Amino acid sequence: MHGIRLVDDPTLSTGALKMSWLSLRGRRRAASRHFRALALAAATLALSASACHRRADSARAISRAISFEASIAPQPVRAGDETVSIRLADASGHPLSRARIQVEGDMSHPGMAPVFSDAAETAPGSYRAPLAFTMGGDWVVLFHITLADGRKIEEQIDVKGVESR
Numbered sequence: 023m024h025g026i027r028l029v030d031d032p033t034l035s036t037g038a039l040k041m042s043w044l045s046l047r048g049r050r051r052a053a054s055r056h057f058r059a060l061a062l063a064a065a066t067l068a069l070s071a072s073a074c075h076r077r078a079d080s081a082r083a084i085s086r087a088i089s090f091e092a093s094i095a096p097q098p099v100r101a102g103d104e105t106v107s108i109r110l111a112d113a114s115g116h117p118l119s120r121a122r123i124q125v126e127g128d129m130s131h132p133g134m135a136p137v138f139s140d141a142a143e144t145a146p147g148s149y150r151a152p153l154a155f156t157m158g159g160d161w162v163v164l165f166h167i168t169l170a171d172g173r174k175i176e177e178q179i180d181v182k183g184v185e186s187r
């Protein structure tokens with residue numbers, strides 16, 4: 023149910039960027055041969071669906087009804103400025119516009135200040151936020167989402183092994 027899928031993103035222009043869509047849920051789409059190598063890279067990123075088990079029930083129910091996809095580019099993720107892209111759609115695949123998304127980056131070890139960024143909508147249901155990974159190592163990126171109708175969703179992805187500069 024929480025399959026990680028790779029999606030060819032037409033909004034990202036370079037080859038490297040195109041390879042970076044990862045999803046925590048949603049319809050499975052067969053990865054083309056072109057993206058198969060990337061599936062391995064995705065696995066090493068160890069995106070996890072563990073957020074599902076920590077979320078409140080109501081948020082979980084809302085979350086099941088929407089499609090959330092997040093990716094980070096460029097890959098591999100390095101310390102410094104990266105771009106987080108998010109896509110939100112309803113159960114029938116229609117883009118969810120006018121959501122407010124705050125992106126929060128936390129390292130997995132204690133004692134580090136989180137980094138925050140607000141995402142801007144770049145196309146219906148597509149959002150983008152800069153995020154500064156302040157050091158190499160294992161990160162968790164949280165998505166604090168408020169939909170246009172006021173419903174709130176929490177999502178997260180693990181971003182392991184951010185490379186040091």
Ligand SMILES: [Cu+2]
Pocket residue numbers: 129131134157159
């Ligand atoms: Cu750190």
